[in-house]
Amino acid sequence: MDEVELRALVPQVLGVLVRRGADFATAEDAVQQALIRATASWAQTPPADPKGWLITVAWRAFIDLARSDASRRDREDEFGSTPPLGAVPDADDTLRLYFLCSHPALSPSSAVALTLRAVGGLTTTQIAQAYLVPEPTMAQRISRAKRAVADAGVGPSGDARTVMRVLYLVFNEGHSGEIDLAAEAIRLTRQLASVIDEPEVDGLLALMLLHHARRRSRTNSDGSIVPLAEQDRDVWDTELIAEGVAIVQQALRRDRLGEYQAQAAIAALHADAHRFDETDWPQIVEWYDELLAITDTPVVRLNRAVAVGEARGADAGLAALAEVDETVPRRDAVAAYLHEKRGQLELASRLYVDAARNAPNMAERNHHTHQAARLNEVLRAKAVDDAAGE
């Protein structure tokens, strides 16, 4: 059993402990201890029943933690050693944990950290590395999150929507590190989809799969950005694409459209094109219209303007862009692209310079600067030609 399979058991094991009456915070620590012991001893002596082993070891660890906690507070241990298992299915335990970890009392970053640890089974060290913060900081973030969940008591916990938001963030923030957060987000979303009947969760899973499948084509080995039109579609993961397309199609048939399904439908249309010029832009525009009706945000409007530019030409794209808030990130880059299509190279070059200045990350800044330099080369060569022609 590899590390990922081991971690897949975490929500069930933690669920059993909580169902037996363990408090969430202590139980979560106990499960982490059991995971560490499993990693240490299973290579030599793998258990016949890994889940049973984890439950037994985690429960003992919990008793120890609870006892020392109880003696600190100078009161009797209130837990027996082997209470009976309730008849609650694993799926309910798992779902309850997801909801707990995306409790509305938590900030997004706290919910992300708690989900990765309590549901994902990652260690604090791994989470700290993934988010580029010191380990004590991440340890505090997680323990505060656990306290906040405990203090909030039995009131309403998170729901499918808040959980999806958390998983979306995990996928989108894809920092590099020992842990592949995108793969982890997919694993957790897949697990969520297996315990809840909600087309939007399927939509989110499909969306992640369809982006993950194309991940390798989006950057060069040096991390620089490859625009969609120039991506090598031969390196796309066709199995993941097939799976993503099947999942979103099935979700859409249930006629309960939501933003993740609409985004997945758009991603599916991109993935479906074997060449850039085979992209079904008119249909992508239609999906952006659907998405706009569900969630009218500047980012959706901006992406729609790109699609309109491809479907109906640069003028139509610029008209759509005029409806987009001036302050939205990446607007200048879209404007530059559309103006270049119209042959306005000087304006496009200036817009790329603006885009580079406001880029939220180095890869985009370098990309836009490169575009501006490319256009300026063209303009210089043209000036030389014009001078020679006179």
Added chain:
Amino acid sequence: MAKYLLLKHYRGAPAPLHNVPMDQWTTDEFDTHVRFMRDFAKKLEDTGEFVDAQALSPDGVWVRGDGEGKPPVTDGPFAETKDLAAGWMVIDVDSYDRAIELAGELSAAPGAGGKPIYEWLEVRPFMEAPPAFTD
């Protein structure tokens, strides 16, 4: 989450509201200030927002290469007119507003007479990692 740099200057920033040079403070006032800075970092660690804090020596020089086989050229110490960074704190917070709130608190570190210095701090967002969702 987003990381921000809170940058403190020896000089080059506008004058603080409560502008008394440190060497004019009493030792108690100075110790109180140092304790505040330490407690502030500790508080941010407890809230899960601390990333890094470092101080820079005011000593420094400009350096540039001068061609293959030649030693680098140095120029300095820095001219008195130059902006001079004194140190930084890096925080990892949920919002821009939170970064501003924390910078405001840090700016109010106690100085002469135990009164808040209200010095100017430069707040700079870090470049992020590129997003995974791009369509």
